[in-house]
Amino acid sequence: MAESREGVVYTETVVHSATPQFAADAPYQLAIVALDSGRKVTVRISGDRAEIGDRVLFVEERDGVAYYRKR
Amino acid sequence: MRPVAVIGIGKTAFGVLPGDLRSLAVEAIAGALSDAGMGAAAVEAFYLGNFAGPSFVGQNHLAPYVGMAAGFGAIPATRIEDACASSGSAFFHAWQSVAAGIYDVVVAAGVEKMTSQGTPRVTEILAAAGDMASEGRAGATFPALFAMIARRHMHEFGTTRRQLASVAVKNHANGAKNPLAHMRKVITLEQALGGKPVAEPLTVYDCSLISDGAAAVVIVPAEHAKRYTSRFARVLAVAQTSDHVALDEKPSVTVFPAVRSAGDRAYALAGLGPQDIEFAEVHDCFTIAEIVASEDLGFVPKGDGGPFAEAGCSAITGRLPINTSGGLKSKGHPVGATGVGQICDVMTQLRGDASERQTARHRIGLAQNLGGSGATCVVTILEAA
Numbered sequence: 001m002a003e004s005r006e007g008v009v010y011t012e013t014v015v016h017s018a019t020p021q022f023a024a025d026a027p028y029q030l031a032i033v034a035l036d037s038g039r040k041v042t043v044r045i046s047g048d049r050a051e052i053g054d055r056v057l058f059v060e061e062r063d064g065v066a067y068y069r070k071r
Numbered sequence: 072m073r074p075v076a077v078i079g080i081g082k083t084a085f086g087v088l089p090g091d092l093r094s095l096a097v098e099a100i101a102g103a104l105s106d107a108g109m110g111a112a113a114v115e116a117f118y119l120g121n122f123a124g125p126s127f128v129g130q131n132h133l134a135p136y137v138g139m140a141a142g143f144g145a146i147p148a149t150r151i152e153d154a155c156a157s158s159g160s161a162f163f164h165a166w167q168s169v170a171a172g173i174y175d176v177v178v179a180a181g182v183e184k185m186t187s188q189g190t191p192r193v194t195e196i197l198a199a200a201g202d203m204a205s206e207g208r209a210g211a212t213f214p215a216l217f218a219m220i221a222r223r224h225m226h227e228f229g230t231t232r233r234q235l236a237s238v239a240v241k242n243h244a245n246g247a248k249n250p251l252a253h254m255r256k257v258i259t260l261e262q263a264l265g266g267k268p269v270a271e272p273l274t275v276y277d278c279s280l281i282s283d284g285a286a287a288v289v290i291v292p293a294e295h296a297k298r299y300t301s302r303f304a305r306v307l308a309v310a311q312t313s314d315h316v317a318l319d320e321k322p323s324v325t326v327f328p329a330v331r332s333a334g335d336r337a338y339a340l341a342g343l344g345p346q347d348i349e350f351a352e353v354h355d356c357f358t359i360a361e362i363v364a365s366e367d368l369g370f371v372p373k374g375d376g377g378p379f380a381e382a383g384c385s386a387i388t389g390r391l392p393i394n395t396s397g398g399l400k401s402k403g404h405p406v407g408a409t410g411v412g413q414i415c416d417v418m419t420q421l422r423g424d425a426s427e428r429q430t431a432r433h434r435i436g437l438a439q440n441l442g443g444s445g446a447t448c449v450v451t452i453l454e455a456a
Contacts, residue, residue: 010223010324011219011220011222011223011226011324012219012222013215013218013219013222013270013271013272013273014268014270014271015210015211015212015214015215015218015270016267016268016269016270016271017190017191017194017212017214017269017270018191018194018210018212019191019194019195019198019210019212020191020192020195021195021210022210023191025210028210030209030210030211030215030219030270031219032219032318032319032324040319040320041205041319042205042206042209042211042317042318042319043209044209044210052222052223052226064208065208065209065210066209
């Protein structure tokens with residue numbers, strides 16, 4: 001069974017100073033999401049800003065980066 | 072295990088320095104040897120902490136590269152890399168070799184030359200101290216990792232932006248009085264609160280500095296120390312522990328298990344508890360890191376680190392002075408030099424040499440050096456001779 005790609009924001013930040021690789025993305029929101037499976041993953045948040053406790057779900061993977069958005 | 076003593080310390084200033092990596096390291100080592108009253112020929116082994124010489128300055132094979140220039144000759148020379156805890160780890164391994172009776176005179180040093188690269192490239196090099204396949208790939212910089220620690224700490228314990236800022240204000244006040252500090256500038260709470268955001272909620276005033284610098288110490292068996300100097304300190308304990316590199320693999324990001332375990336082991340070795348520590352240098356790579364360290368070292372209960380700092384308890388005149396050197400925030404953070412640099416700073420207090428930064432009690436001091444977002448921790452406890 002595939003791992004659920006939905007969970008709750010455990011913590012988050014908005015990154016203003018990025019590495020050269022991600023400079024064009026800044027500012028961007030980064031979060032550690034506690035998936036329903038119990039595992040935690042570090043992902044990007046797209047769309048509305050998410051806060052600790054918000055439910056988020058997987059949107060897409062682009063260039064190896066997983067994007068989640070508020071449910 | 073034989074008791075060990077630190078008999079000599081040497082440090083360059085920390086900051087934007089003209090010297091190259093090797094000349095900075097040699098300057099610090101020469102200072103430590105001179106302070107110990109010995110020549111380079113007496114040294115039997117050399118451990119050098121360095122995080123990213125190959126990335127910052129394009130040079131590898133650093134221990135013999137530095138050691139030969141320092142005059143050490145054919146002795147074993149070993150570079151140790153444990154991110155920001157590289158030279159704390161170098162000190163741990165040097166201490167082991169003397170405590171185990173293998174060598175009688177060992178130098179532990181640390182060096183980093185960072186300012187030859189611009190901030191975006193430095194950010195990228197530092198990010199590789201995290202897990203590049205997971206958090207790094209998602210765009211986590213080091214400020215971002217500690218920002219997420221801060222955010223969660225605020226959520227769980229009510230820690231405030233003012234409390235974070237008060238750590239920066241205190242450390243700048245201390246560093247302004249330290250002639251070797253990188254940024255000798257007093258800042259106000261308003262400035263610290265209004266800084267440019269780096270990774271929310273952290274601003275530039277929550278982040279340590281990008282610095283060049285080197286530090287070195289000479290250690291010997293404690294029973295030999297008096298042959299060299301009366302101004303030595305006993306190493307009561309050194310403990311090094313590890314944890315996950317990726318922040319998202321930790322059960323909680325508001326606790327550093329490696330800090331707790333290194334602290335517990337060091338207290339047990341020294342036969343002391345947190346209440347016996349009279350002053351400390353802790354690893355404030357970010358303001359939140361000083362708050363979490365003060366909790367995980369047992370100085371205050373979990374969650375009380377913010378109020379403790381805001382109330383002035385960790386000021387030079389407070390109940391437990393923390394980072395009287397100015398910390399990484401103001402003194403500077405040449406990553407590979409930081410751990411041994413902290414030991415030099417503790418020695419300066421133990422010897423009563425800290426002039427206007429001198430603490431009222433200075434018989435027993437602790438240094439805590441953290442690697443990455445908590446994957447390595449080295450805790451050292453020293454006692455004045």
